[in-house]
Amino acid sequence: MSQRSDLRRRKATLEGEWFRLVPRLKTTGPAAGGGADALRHEVTESWARSLSSVDPGRDSAPVTDGGTVHHRWTDSPLRRPVDDLADELRGIADDAGFVTAVTDESGTILWTCGGRTMTRRAERVNFAPGGRWDEQAMGTNALSLALRTGRPSSVFSAEHLVTALHGWVCYCAPVHGPDGRVLGVLDMSTTWDRSNPLAMSTVRSLVSVIEARLRTELPRRPRDNPGQVRLTCLGSDQAVREEQPLALRPRQLEILTLLALEPDGFSPERLREALYGDRAVTASTFKAEISHLRRALSGGIATRRYALTTPVSCDAVDVLRALENGDAETALRLYRGPLLPRSAAPGIEQWRTYLEVAVREAVLASTRPEHALRYGERAPYDVEVHEHALRLLDQGDARRAVAAGRLSTALRD
Incomplete structure (x- = not known):
């Protein structure tokens, strides 16, 4: 009973600060922040950033096309480890009265589970596959903070910018791939009166299991099904598969980049022109570059019309x-x-x-x-x-x- 009273007082305090500060931030900007002991600095900063794109009175998250979400989840590196843990995730959600969600790196929800009551409540605010919960779309929430900071985050009641979420508490942690990139987040949410500090340790433990499975999953794949290639070509130039750099020359990285950017592919003549322009280059030199790249990708380039036939993220x-x-x-x-x-x-x-x-x-x-x-x-x-x-x-x-x-x-x- 004492804990419920403490939570109620905390909720009331935060709502008071929300109604005091948010209108000022809307009119005077970040300079209006500060001076509220009940509010964390990262929350008020997020409020100030969010108000330029999010109406605090909105009733639900914007939604991404369902077909796109299905393909993202099918291709997501998180799908297999989450599928392996699905029974455990559902059990925790049912027992504790939570709804659990997994997003991609952009904050779009790809997968959820939970009891019937919490799932219905979550669906009313589009806390469901396809819902966009990045800061620009839905303001201050645990998912957007975790994506922005790369650290676990919790947001209680009126710490959320959107008033439709003031009845919620959310616990979230980012999931990092073997290369250190944030692949998405795992979030567990429930009503404010079920707030429990142990929920965050549960989320972090589950994320640790997912990250461990990500580290061990690639070596188990058969040789005839190599892992996805990750191409980094903005500000640098490297292609990596299973944490190992591919031995590609600059010209081959150019070819791989062009094929990644244009999935419909190139005719041989058009690709050659895109690489060399008016320079006089022999056909054998051009074909040798293609052949080397094809071997590095275990045959992942079509022959007559040059296009990728193996997954490459870029x-x-x-x-x-x-x-x-x-x-x-x-x-x-x-x-x-x-x-x-x-x-x-x-x-x-x-x-x-x-x-x-x-x-x-x-x-x-x-x-x-x-x-x-x-x-x-x-x-x-x-x-x-x-x-x-x-x-x-x-x-x-x-x-x-x-x-x-x-x-x-x-x-x-």
């Missing part, structure tokens, strides 16, 4: 997908620099320009100043971006000094 493709979904936050997080910066291949140069322009336009269209500030770190001479940041930042925001300094430097050069 950071540039991930950025394009995020931009297509209107998710500038994820696109900026993944965009770590120009496409294959040392390449002079005409096809790569075209895609490099396309990506740079697309990301920059998303920044200029965003109403969130942190997007312009983050992009401005990599574009020190982009006057328009720095001016955009200054327009979005409130007069009392300390970050104006950073934007103003960058603008001054850009105007001098």
Whole structure:
């Protein structure tokens, strides 16, 4: 009974702070934060970031196309370890009155389980497959904080920005792949009055089991079914399979990048032109590069029309997908620099320009100043971006000094 009373008092205190502070943040920005002992700094910062894109009065999360979600879950590296733990996850959810969710790295829910009552409550706010719970879509919540910080997070009652979630408490931890990348998050949520500090340790233990299975899963795969290739081509150039770099020359990385960006493939003539332009290169040289890449991919390139026949995940493709979904936050997080910066291949140069322009336009269209500030770190001479940041930042925001300094430097050069 004492615990329930403590939770009720905490809920009431947070709701009071929410009604005091959120309206001020909407009108005066981040400078209005602070001064509330009951509120964590990361929560008020998230509120300030979220208010530019999220209406606190919205009643549910936006939804991604169901077919897309099905394919994402089918292809997700988390699917197999989660399937293996499904009975345990369902048992915990049923016994404790929770609903459990697994998301991808963008914050889109791919899988859930729970008892009938909690599942119905969750579905009313689209806490279900297809629901988008990143900060830009649904404001401050445990999933968005865990994705942003890379650390476990819990959010109680009115710490959520959206009022429809003030009756909830959520416990969440990111799931890291063997290479350290965040692959998604595991979340357990319930009503505020069931809040229990042991829930977080349960989530962390389950994530540890999933991560251990991810580390041991790839070596068990048969030789004729090699693991998925991960291509990193933004700001760097490397292809990795099962944590081992593939021995590819720069030209072969260019070919792999072009094939990843254009899944419909290339005719031999068009691919050759994309690689060499007007340079005189023999057919045997061109075919030798293709043959070497095909061997490295265990035959994963079609012969007559060059296209990938084996799964290849690519950071540039991930950025394009995020931009297509209107998710500038994820696109900026993944965009770590120009496409294959040392390449002079005409096809790569075209895609490099396309990506740079697309990301920059998303920044200029965003109403969130942190997007312009983050992009401005990599574009020190982009006057328009720095001016955009200054327009979005409130007069009392300390970050104006950073934007103003960058603008001054850009105007001098």
